[in-house]
Amino acid sequence: MDFNLSQDEREFIVSFRNFCKKEIHPFAEEADKKKEFPRSHYTKLGEAGYLGLLHEEEFGGQGAGVFLSTLAMEIVSEYCGSTFFSAGASAGLFGLPIKHFGTSDQKKKFLPDIISGKLIGSLGVTEPDGGSDVSALTSIARKKGDRYFISGQKTFITNAPNADYSLVLARAQDENGNEKGLTHFIVDLRSKGVSRSVAMDKMGLKASPTGALFFEDVEVSEENILGKLGKGFRQTMQTFNAERLSLAAYSLGVMKACLDESKSFASSRKSFGKSIYQHQGVAFMLAEIYAKYEAAKWFTYNVAWEMERIESEGKGSMLLSGKCAACKLFATTAAREVTNLAVQIHGGAGYMDEYKVSRLYRDTRLGEIGGGTSEIQKLIISGSIMKEN
Template structure:
C-alpha cells in the first residue's frame, strides 16, 4: 500500500520553502498585472522540479522509482501558494517534457530535453481547438507530407506555455490522413518556436490563472522537417490519451493544493475574526463548514497520492494502464470539485472580505473553476469512470 516516505516529506518542505520565499511575496502583484514571471522558471529548474521523472542523461533526477509522486508533491506545494505557477510546472512537465521523453527519438530528446529539464526552456502541447476539446476526434488541424516536409494548417486554442520568451517547441496534434476504417489519422508533430507560419495569438483575458501563459496558435502553412514527427505516424490519438491520463493526476495534485490553502485560510480567519464579541469559529454554522472542508482535503489527498503511486507502480511494471486510468479519473473528478467547493466555503467564511482582491481567497476562487474543465471536464471523468466499471460505452 502507498505511503509518503520521509524523503517525500523532506522534498515537500524544500518546495514549500521555495514557494514561500520566491513566489508568495510577489504573487498578488503578478496576478494583478497578468504577468508571467519567466525569471522564476530557471529557478524551478535549478531546484530540479522539471526533471523529477526524467533520466540523468538529460539532466533529470534519475530516480529509479517514485518520480511521479515527487512531481505531484511539487505541484501541490506550488499550487498551495499560487495555482498559475502550479500549472506552469504541471503543463511544462506533463504536456511539454513527458511526450518527448516517452515518444521522442534519440535526436529529439537530445535536442530539446536538456534545456526543458533545466528550466532554460518551456514546451507546450497543442491539442485543443476552437471546435475540438473533449471531442479530440474532431481535430481539424491538418498536416501533409511532401518532399520531406510537414506543412501544417489549422488552429489551436488555450495552449499553456506556448507564448513565453522561453517557449522552445509546441507538440501539435494534426490530421495526417485517414485510417483503413475511414477515421481521421491523428499524429503528433513538434513545431519549434519561431517556425515561419506558426502565429502566436495575443494572450487570453482569463477569469483566473492570470499568471499562467495561455495563447491560441494559428498555423498558416507552417513547415517542419519530416523527422519532427513525434513517435509513429497515426499514433497521436493513443499518445494524447496517455498524456491526459497522467495529466489528470497532476491536476488532482494542483486542486489539492488549492483546497489545502483554503482550509488553512478559513481556519485561521475563523479563529481571528470577531463578531458579536467572539471568534466566528465558535459558531457551528462556520465550524461545520470548515470541518467538511477538512474531510474534502483528506479525501482528495488520499485519492491523489494513491493515483500517483499507481502511476509509479505502472512505470515499474507492477500495475496495468486500466487501473491507473480509473484512479486518475476518480482523483481528478473528486479533487477538482472539492477545490471548487473549498473556495466557495472559504469565501463564505471570509464574508465581505472574501470578495476583496486583497485577500487570497478571491484569487483562488477565480482560479479554481478551470480545474473542473482542463484535462477533461468533470462530465468526461464521470464517463470514463462509468466505462471503467464496465457500463456500456
C-alpha cells in the same frame, strides 16, 4: 498508509516547500495582478529541481517517482496556481510525451533545456471546433517529400503566448492525401507561418498565459514527428492520464491553502463578541473543508502510488485511466466546493482580491474543465468500470 519516502525525498519536500514560500508565494499576488509569468521563474523552478522531477537524470532530471512529484505539485499549488499550470504545461504536457514517446535525438535536443527552464513548451491539442472531442480536430499535416506542412489553429493553449515550442496534434496525410492518423509534431514556434494571439483575458490563473496558435503551411521535418506517425491519439490519452492526476494534486494544494487561510481568518475575525469559528455555522464550514481535503488527498495519493508502481513495472498508465479520471473528478469538484466555503468564511473580505481565497476561488474553476471536463471524466469512469468483471 506508509508511502515509504526515503530520507532524500523527505528532505526534498522540506527544501521545496521553503523554496515555494520564498520564491513563489511572494510573486503570486503581483503576477496575478500584472498577468505576467516571468521567464526567470522557469529557470528558478528548474534549479529547484521541480521541472525535472519526472525526467531522467541523463537529461538533467531528478528521476523521481510519480508519488514524490504529486507531493511537489500539491505544494506549488498551495502558493500559486499559475505557476503550477505554466510549469506543468512546459515540463509535463510538452516534456513528458517526449520522455515517453520521443526518439533519443528528440530527448537530447529538447529535454535538457525544458528541465532547466531555459525553453518553454506547450501542448497544442484543443481547437475551436474540437475540445472534448479530440478526434474532431481539423489541423492537417500534409507530406511533401520528407517534409510536412502544418495548417490549422489551436486555442486555449497554456503558454501559447510565450512558448518556444509546441507539441501540435494534427491529422497527417501522405503525398496522395490519404489520412495517416492523428500525429504529434514538435513545432518550433519561431518557424515561418506560425502566429499567435496575445494572452487571453480570463477568469483566473491570470499570470499563466493562455492563447491561440495559428499555422499556415508550417514546414517541419519527419524528425519532428513525436515517436511514430499515427500514434497521436493514444499518446494524447496517456498524457491526459498524468495530467488528470496532476490536476487532482493541484486541487489538494488549493484545498490546503483554503484550510489554512480559513482557520487563521476564523480565529482572528470576531463577531458578536467571539471569534467566528466559535459560531457553529462557521465551525461546520471548517469541518467540511477539512473532510473534503482529507478525502481527496488520500484518494489522490493512492492513485499516484498505483501509477508509480505500474510505471516501475514498465506497464502503461492507460491501465489507470478510470482511476485517474475518478480522482480528478473527485478532487476538482471538492476544490471548487472548498474554495466556495473559504470565501464564505471570509465574508466580505473573501470577495476582495486582497485576500488569497478570492484568487483560489477564481483559479480552481479550471480544474473541472482543463484536461477533460468533469462530464468527460464521468464517461471515462463509467466506461472503465463497465469493462471490469
